[in-house]
Structure formats: C-alpha cells, structure tokens
Amino acid sequence: MNASLLPNVLMGAEPAKDPAAAPDFLLAVDALTVSFDGFKAVNDVSFYVDPNEIRVIIGPNGAGKTTVLDLICGRTRASAGSIKYKGQELTKLTESAIVQAGVGRKFQTPSIYDDLTVFENLEISFPRGRSVWGALTFKRDAEVRDRIHEIAETIFLKDQLKARAEFLSHGQKQWLEIGMLLIQDPELLMLDEPVAGMSVGERIKTAELLNQIIVGRSVLVIEHDMKFVEDIAHRVTVLHQGKVLSEGSMERVKNDPKVIEVYLGH
C-alpha cells in the first residue's frame, strides 16, 4: 500500500522540478517581479545562467534590463520572486554581502573614483581589508602590487597607474571599471553597456578584453550594439516591457518574429 502510494505522493507534491533548486545553474532568476508604485518594471522574469556562460540581455529602452541587474546586485529590492546564486538566495542580502558572495557589477556610466589614482582605484577593489579595521591596517604588499599590475596590464592601463582617474578618456574609464571588477575576481560579472560611447578601436579592444576575462566565470551583459552581441554572446535573452520575450542563441533570437517586430525590425 505504502509502496504504491509513495511515487504518486511525490509526483503530486512536486509536479515540475523547481529549476531554481537545481545546483548546476550559477544564477537562477525565478519569477522575479518588481513594481514601482504599481508599475511593473520587471514582471515575472525567469532565466538561468550556466557557469562560464556569456549571456547578453537585449531589448528596447525601458524593457527593464538595467532593473534586472539592479535587482541581482541588491540595489533595488524585489517585490516577488527569487534570485539564487549558487543556491544562495540574494534578494535578502545587503549589497556588500552580494559582492562578497562573488557577484560584480559594472554600471552604465563609468563609475570610478575621480579623485584617486588608477592604482588606488584598483587597490580599493582588491578583495581584502573590507572591514573598518581591515582597511585601517591594510598593507600594500607584494601580492596587492602584483595583482594590480597584472590587472592594469589586462585593461591596457599599465602606463597610467599613477594618473588621477578623472584624466582618463571615456573608454579608459570603462576599462578601469572593468578592471576594478576583475580584481574582485567575481564568479558572476554583470556589465551594463560596456561599449557604449566607445570609439571603434576601443570597441574592438573591449571585445578582446571581455573574451580574455570570461575564462572561469559567467558574464551577464546588457548591450545594444548587435554586432558586439553577436561577437560575444553564448545565449541571448530579449526583454520587452518587463517580460522575457524570447531566449536562445543569437541565430534563433534574430529570426524570432516577435523579436523582429518589437526590437530588431526598426
């Protein structure tokens, strides 16, 4: 009697396996909703990012792309739904705890410290001495120096280490912010329009930079430049009016009639 009931009970209790619980996703966004005074900027959005995947989010203006990143990094609080990063719920954590869990975020406009040098900008991002006491007793030792030099080389700024960040060009500021994320060594890197406002040359260098830094981590990118998206994306998620419109490879998304109608068509 028991033996015959058991499978039914199990199947009845969990008709479909909850994908967020599956451990193989690095990031599982599930039924995520946020409403600002009744306006649902993000409405029941679900998507799943694998380890080492580059996922690009595209969509027309106001689709809720940046809001999704804000929700993941804790800048905006979700009204409903869950965000699981390596099985850990992020919606309840503070911003700094989310960063310490391994999620790094680059903002749309370059967000760097103008009054500090490139070296100091990178040093502040070095993941050590993050408490008040830790910061007071922080030593600029060989490990820190070597890592900063290594990162500076990667982001094409090794000759500017002593320059104040405000003197950098727009593209260099973007790279510096990417470097500030890299030095944190996050497992999930979120980039909001990393090539916006860049020259063609800078764009090519950035693509090269991104291809170099994705090794061993997942990247979530918001981008409008379709050529750039095609170059880097493993999979693409299309948002429209706060909802997922389409998802899959660039090839598939490009040929999706719904996507063509609202976004790519014009």
Place this chain on the structure above:
Amino acid sequence: MTSPVQALSKSLTVNDNPYMKPMEWLSLALLAALILIVLPLLLDGFRLNLVGKYLTYAFVALGLVICWGYAGILSLGQGVFFGLGGYCMAMYLKLEASSPENTKIQSTPGIPDFMDWNQITSLPWFWKPFNSLPLTLILVVAVPVVFALVISAAMFKRRVGGTYFAIITQAIAAILTILIVGQQGYTGGINGITDLRTLHGWDIRTDSAHNILYFVNAGLLIGCILIAQYVKRSKLGRILVAMRDKEDRVRFSGYSVAGFKVFAFCLAAAFAAIGGAMFTLQVGFMSPSFVGIVPSIEMVIYAAVGGRLSLFGAVWGTLLVNWAKTSFSESFPDLWLFGLGALFIAVVLAFPNGLAGIWREQIEPRLTRRIGSLRAPDPAIAPHSAPAE
C-alpha cells in the same frame, strides 16, 4: 593619453605610500615650531593661555577635516562632542573642588554648590564615576564617542546623509543645550560648571599650571594630527574619499558604507572631546555656550577657512580666525559675527580649499621649484580637489 599624465606616470617605487610626504613633514615641522617654540617665547602668560584655548578648538577642526573634508559628512553639531568631553572633565574637577571641607557652609556638604542651591541632597548617580581620575579620563573620550556611535549608526544604517544629517546634528546640538540649561541642579545650568580648582591635588589656576597645560594641549594636538595622518594615508582614508565621490561604487566593491561613515564621525567626536577636556582644564570652566549651534558652526568655519582637506590647514585656520575674532571683537564687538559670516562666504566662493588650497596652489609650487633637490610632489596625486557642493 595626454602628455602631462604620461610624463608623470613613472614606474612605482618601493614606498609609494609613505607615512608623510616631504611637504607634509615640512608642514608638521612648521606647525610644531610655531606652537611649541615661537608662540611660548613671544607671548606673555595671558596671551599664551588664550592661544591654548584656540588650540582646543583646533581638535574639533581636525576632526572635521576627516569627517567633512574626507568622508563628506558635514556635521553642524561638533559642539556636542566638544561639550561632552569638556563636561566630563569639569565634573571631575568640580567634585574635587567640592570636598566636604570646601563646602561645609552648604546644607549638604560634599556636593557641588549648584546642586545645593537647587535643593539636591545627594550626588546623582551619573556624577559618581567622576570621583575617579582614571575613569574620568576614559569617560572624557568614551561618552562622546558612544553618543556619536549611537547617532551615526542609527542614521547611516538608514542611509540618512548629506543635508539631512547636518540638520539633525544641529538639532542635537540645540537639544543638548536646552537640556543642560534646563537641568540646572544636575548640570549647573546656563552658568555651566565653574569654580574649578585642582586636578588630583594640582592647582590648575596658577601661571605655571597654565604653561604646563599649554604644552600638554599642544602635544596632544600634534598626537591627534599624527593619528589623523595615519587614517588619511591608510586605505580607509582613500575609501572615505571614494565614498564621498561615489558611494554606490564603494558599496558594490563589497564595503559596508555605513561602517566607514560611523568610524569617521566617531573619530571626529573623539578629537572634539579631547579638545573639550583640554578647554576645561585651561580655561577653568565649561558652559552650555560651547555646546550649541553657534559654536558648532564656528568650528565648521575654522575648518573651512583652513582648508577642509588639510589637517594642518585646520589648525592654522582655527588660530587665524580666533586671532581675528579676538582682535576684531575687542574693537568692534557688534560687527564680529557679520565679519565671520562674510569670511565664510568669501572662503566658500573664492577659496573652496581654504588657506591650505592657497598654499598648495600658489606657494608650494614656487617652493618646490626653488628647492630643486626636493622631489616634486606628483600633482596628479597630491591635490584632492573638493567636491562641488
């Protein structure tokens, strides 16, 4: 990249973050020479005691450089911490001055005179710890710091900042003044705590005591400058600058911003408290007129005139404004407050970095050019420009 930056980007030397840069050593030496040698030699006892009083305000200005200049937290209530430190010291001195022999004409001998006048017959509980000198010395700093911790933690955890924070600190200064004035029996009221005589049996009213206290005060001030310098050049100092500029970025670099703001505010409170205690010792009394809104704002002006990003500038600014205040108000007492207001407006509009800014932009470059042997400070790092506010 622009050529000046390229020219400046040298390879990193081994010690690229020294405790003090050559120019900072020079500033320290100049300041120490002034307050430890030149002024004591030039001034008579009365004037030196007056300078000693000014220097106690410099502790507050120094704290404001860290709290306001570096961390961007404008506090209009530093008088609260200056006052609390001063009151803690005054309570100890008052108890010592109110020995049963000294107060035998009172209806309750052994308690401070103002308590007796207000029909209080036993020492209130919060006065009792001030019977002990070691405990008093701890409480002088601990009481203001704990108070600062409670206020700032409550506000910064809720992300109250900027103007709102400034207004709240000002309100606290007003509240504390009203409280002290109103609770005359416990605090001495509007007159404050007066008639202080000895510190652990040592008469603080004599000329030699004034002299010694002047040097103790100057020494403590230099000690506090050295502590502030340590904080400033540590990574914490750079995080404060970063926070002032881009608070969100700091948060998304994995730091809890509130903790750092609380630290800066408490450090400023600790400095102010030491200044307050030294004020009581040198001037011989403490009153609510050093706690309220007007003194708190005056202290902000000292830091602004000196340069809110310069530890040494804060001390020079304090000395200069107070010297001006004394000489000006001796001749035109009614005009002084207008003069002070005009000075503040002039500084904010014309010299946002105060005296230190003028020094750094005008005098220092000429000085370094002349002393060619001194390694030129890297202008790409040295001047932290003030945020537009």
